[in-house]
Amino acid sequence: MESVALTPTTDVSPARILETGMGFFATKTLLAAIKLNLFTELDGHSLPAEEVITRLALHRRSALDFLDALVSLGFLRREGNDRSARYANTRETYAFLRKNSPDYIGGILEMANDRLYPFWGTLEEALHTGRPQNEVKSSGRPFFEALYADPARLQQFLEAMAGLQLANFRALSEVFDFSPYRTLCDIGGANGMLSITLAGKHPHLRCQSLDLPEVEPIARQTIEKHGLTDRVRTGRLNFMDQDFPTADLITMGNILHDWDLPQKRMLIDKAYRALSPDGALIVIENIIDDERRANAFGLMMSLNMLIETEGGFDYSHEDFHNWATEAGFRTTAKVPLTGPASAVIAFK
Numbered sequence: 394m395e396s397v398a399l400t401p402t403t404d405v406s407p408a409r410i411l412e413t414g415m416g417f418f419a420t421k422t423l424l425a426a427i428k429l430n431l432f433t434e435l436d437g438h439s440l441p442a443e444e445v446i447t448r449l450a451l452h453r454r455s456a457l458d459f460l461d462a463l464v465s466l467g468f469l470r471r472e473g474n475d476r477s478a479r480y481a482n483t484r485e486t487y488a489f490l491r492k493n494s495p496d497y498i499g500g501i502l503e504m505a506n507d508r509l510y511p512f513w514g515t516l517e518e519a520l521h522t523g524r525p526q527n528e529v530k531s532s533g534r535p536f537f538e539a540l541y542a543d544p545a546r547l548q549q550f551l552e553a554m555a556g557l558q559l560a561n562f563r564a565l566s567e568v569f570d571f572s573p574y575r576t577l578c579d580i581g582g583a584n585g586m587l588s589i590t591l592a593g594k595h596p597h598l599r600c601q602s603l604d605l606p607e608v609e610p611i612a613r614q615t616i617e618k619h620g621l622t623d624r625v626r627t628g629r630l631n632f633m634d635q636d637f638p639t640a641d642l643i644t645m646g647n648i649l650h651d652w653d654l655p656q657k658r659m660l661i662d663k664a665y666r667a668l669s670p671d672g673a674l675i676v677i678e679n680i681i682d683d684e685r686r687a688n689a690f691g692l693m694m695s696l697n698m699l700i701e702t703e704g705g706f707d708y709s710h711e712d713f714h715n716w717a718t719e720a721g722f723r724t725t726a727k728v729p730l731t732g733p734a735s736a737v738i739a740f741k
C-alpha cells in the first residue's frame with residue numbers, strides 16, 4: 394500500500410468541501426421552488442412579493458428568504474426590495490422550468506424531489522449492503538414493477554426521463570449522420586421522445602419506440618400529439634424475454650446502466666443479432682471517462698443506479714467497446730452530447 398504524506402498548509406481552503414457538503418441547501422431550495430410551481434406561476438410576468446406569497450400559499454416567516462435565496466442562486470430576478478419587491482423568471486427558468494414550456498425539464502427534478510432526494514438519504518446503507526434504497530426496499534418487487542404499480546409514479550418517471558434526455562436527443566439528431574439508415578428501433582423508448590426527435594429532424598427515418606405494456610399507450614399519445622404517427626410506431630416489448638425486431642439502427646437511452654453485466658451483454662447481443670448488416674447500435678448515457686476521474690456526474694449516476702436498481706451501474710467507452718466487440722461489432726465510437734452525456738455507437 395502506498396502512503397502519501399500530506400502536510401497541512403495555509404494555502405488550501407475548506408470552501409469547496411463546505412460548498413459540496415452543504416450543497417443540499419441549494420438542491421432542496423430549487424426542488425421546492427419547482428414542486429411549488431413557482432416558475433410556472435411567474436410565467437412571463439414580474440409579480441409583487443405579496444402575490445407570489447399568496448399564489449404559493451407560503452408562510453410569511455421565510456417567504457422572502459426563500460425567494461431571495463433563489464435570486465442569489467441565479468434562478469429568479471428581483472426588482473426592488475423587501476415587500477415592495479417584484480420577482481420574475483430568469484431566461485433559463487423561463488425556458489426550462491415553466492410547465493407550459495415545450496423545453497420543460499422539471500420532470501426529472503420533480504422526481505428528484507419526490508423520490509431520489511429521500512432515497513439518497515440512506516446512501517451509506519446502500520454502500521454497505523449493495524441493495525437498492527427505493528420502492529424495491531419496501532415492496533421487495535423488481536424496480537420497474539414496483540415503480541409502475543402506481544400510474545401517477547409511472548407518468549412522473551416517464552416525464553423525468555424525457556426531461557433528462559431531451560437535449561441529448563436533439564444533440565444526437567444534429568451530430569450523427571442518419572442518411573445511410575432507413576429504420577430505427579428504440580429499445581425501452583419510454584414516452585417516445587427519442588423517436589419523435591429523430592423522425593422530426595430526419596424525414597426519411599421510420600422509427601419504432603418499444604417498451605413495456607404499461608408504457609406503450611403513453612408513448613402512443615405523445616407521438617399523436619407531435620403528429621408523427623405516420624413515421625413513428627409504438628410496440629410492446631419485454632427486452633428480457635423477447636428478441637428485437639430487425640432495424641438499421643437500434644437505440645438505447647439510459648437502458649444499459651439499469652442492468653448488471655450479464656444483462657448488459659444480453660441486450661448488446663440481441664441488438665447485434667437484430668441489426669441489418671451495416672447497422673449500428675447507439676447508446677445514450679452519462680458515459681464515464683476511461684480514466685474514471687473527470688465525469689463526476691456519470692460516476693454519481695452509477696451511485697444512483699445503486700440506489701435505484703438491483704445490479705445496474707454506469708460504465709466507460711472502453712467498457713462498452715469491449716462488450717460490443719465481444720458481441721461481434723466491428724468497432725465503436727464516442728460522440729459527446731450535452732454536459733456529461735455522450736453517445737457510444739457500435740458499428741456492425
Ligand SMILES: C[S@@+](CC[C@H](N)C(=O)[O-])C[C@H]1O[C@@H](n2cnc3c(N)ncnc32)[C@H](O)[C@@H]1O
Pocket residue numbers: 537554555558580581582583584603604605608630631632633645646647648651
Ligand atoms: C431509465 S428509462 C430510459 C427511458 C428512455 N430510453 C430515455 O432515454 O430516457 C428505462 C426504460 O426501460 C424500460 N424498461 C424497463 N424494463 C424493460 C423491459 N424488460 N422491457 C422493455 N422495456 C423496459 C422502462 O419502462 C423505461 O422506459
